[in-house]
Amino acid sequence: MTISVPELLVRDGFLTKTDRKNIEAFAAKTEKSFLKIAISYGYVSRKNYGRSLNNAGYEFQYIREQACDEAVLKHIDLPFADAHLALPLRVENGKLITVMADPSDQLFLDFIKLTYDLEPEIIIADDLEITWLTHKLLGEDYVKSATFELLNRDPHSSALVTFTSPQMIFFFLLIGGFAAWSVLNFRQAMITVNIVLSLFFLLAIIFKLFLSLVGSRFELYQAVTKEELKHTHDDGLPVYTILLPVYKEDKLIKKLIWNLQSIDYPREKLDVKLLIEEDDEKTLNAVRGLDFPSVFEVIIVPYHMPKTKPKACNYGLHFARGKYLTIYDAEDIPDTDQLKKVVTLFNKLPEQYICVQSALNYFNRNENFLTRMFTLEYSYWFDYMLPGLDTLDIPIPLGGTSNHFRMDALLELGAWDPFNVTEDADLGVRAYAKGYKVAIVNSTTYEEANNEPINWIRQRSRWIKGYMQTYLVHMRNPLRLIKKIGLRGFLGFNFFVGATPLTFLVYPILLVIFLAYVIFDISSIKLLFPDWVLFVCIFNLMVGNILMIYVNMMAVFKRRFYELILFAIANPIYWLLHSAAAYMGLYQLVVKPFYWEKTNHGLSKVNSATNVIK
Secondary structure (H helix, E strand, C coil): CCCCHHHHHHHCCCCCHHHHHHHHHHHHHHCCCHHHHHHHCCCCCHHHHHHHHHHCCCCCCCCCCCCCCHHHHCCCCHHHHHHHCEEEEEEECCEEEEEECCCCCHHHHHHHHHHHCCEEEEEECCHHHHHHHHHHHHCHHHHHHHHHHHHHHCHHHCCCCCCCHHHHHHHHHHHHHHHHHHHHCHHHHHHHHHHHHHHHHHHHHHHHHHHHHHHHHCCCCCCCCHHHHHCCCHHHCCCEEEEEEECCCCCCHHHHHHHHHCCCCCHHHEEEEEEEECCCHHHHHHHHCCCCCCCCEEEEECCCCCCCHHHHHHHHHCCCCCCEEEECCCCCEECCCHHHHHHHHHHHCCCCEEEEEEEEEECCCCCCHHHHHHHHHHHHHHHHHHHHHHHHCCCCCCCCCCEEEEHHHHHHCCCCCCCCCCHHHHHHHHHHHCCCEEEEEEEEEEECCCCCHHHHHHHHHHHHHHHHHHHHHHCCCHHHHHHHHHHHHHHHHHHHHHHHHHHHHHHHHHHHHHHHHHHCCCHHHHHHCCHHHHHHHHHHHHHHHHHHHHHHHHCCCCCCCHHHHHHHHHHHHHHHHHHHHHHHHHHHHHHCCCCCCCCCCCCCCCCCCCCCCC
């Protein structure tokens, strides 16, 4: 090649000479190629890079069906090939067939000659195709580590086994005992079960109210002030990794990348990884079609079951270089100063703090009934309940996005469980059991509230199934759990993580009894249960619903969403959707526990860029 790719980009006006110097200096510091830095750090768009090569007479070739030789591949490792967007494939006619995105990458050409003692025959392909082929051919060991690392290091914490033998014996004895009791004295068995379920329902609601009241009394003591941010200097900021796991999100890629462009953090200290599954051609093509320079690096996750978000994130960890790490979903809009706030807060916190959780809320809260109820729920969850858990020193089940980790502590924990479909709730409990703590920061990430009921139920069924998984995993040995997290933490875990799915499962049963007795006046219900039993059950149901309506009303005040306050009255209806999702999640827990129920995003007609109120 008579003229190098850097020279081509400068000649065609896509880079300045200053840009070139900066890229070369950054490439030398990170041991990545010039082209990798230029594309991944927003200096040049993929389209302009392609135009420069086309102008010079080069054409990209299709390489996915190229033959490869294992004997050739074993002499190159994945990080080096990925960093240089190049890969040797096979020996043919005395030459080494090599695919390269930048045929002028002298360091890689020297590596070929020194390692294989052959002249390369170069096939030019675009960077995304080479990335796809590189991870597919060289990523097997990395994806196996992403899948089985936690299982190998700490099998007791893995959700690979849904029900252990002791748990199966316990459940069968419980069901068998109840069946025998029902045969001997059906009425007494029914009365006892109904009293227990209704009292449990009320106690679980009272616990949530108590958490909310504690959370409302104590403002977030981990608040980072504007004055503190003014004293944050870019030179002193560490490298920050952002993982963006996506699957079939081609419609949202442009919006996602555009939202992240506004983050207030030095460009060269951002380490953004867009994690795309091997079979997700639509998302890969959407990235290829971006017509503006963007700060992110594409990582292709090779095919391996289970196909879950935590497995993809574990895979991305192999290539992360940040001191801190966070995850954003495809539709997320984080506060622009969120990363700086987190770094500032970590600098103030003791070493035992492993994670800082940002609040989540919705930019389309007033779109329809479902989005309004969803917003109320997220508001009391993140603005009241999580601060309440934090204040009481009870394990915090993390949200699925905008949780910011210390990288070293995250790796020490074994990262996420790829077999748990609410991986961050599980990680929060595991972190607490190891003596780590979670802080809450005064920053919000805005998401798209699910505005379609069936889509909402699919999403919520996965969350509830994950809570069930997390509860089963950590309750395999209750005595050991008490030793790890203490009695208060144990009780909090049971009433928050364990009681949440059970409450949704119990709710329709109590509601049916209420309707049968009060509204429809079904005589068989009166024959089965004495009046005092029905009174207790109905009282617990009514009081529980009133208390949850009150909690929902509380949710509007911190964010001043006053227009939503009357919708809190509809919480009993909203809970029926939870119950439908809970029974769907329970079914899936038995028949397909690792199945990741895909949530469709981009359904909202609200323009996220103009409707976020901060």
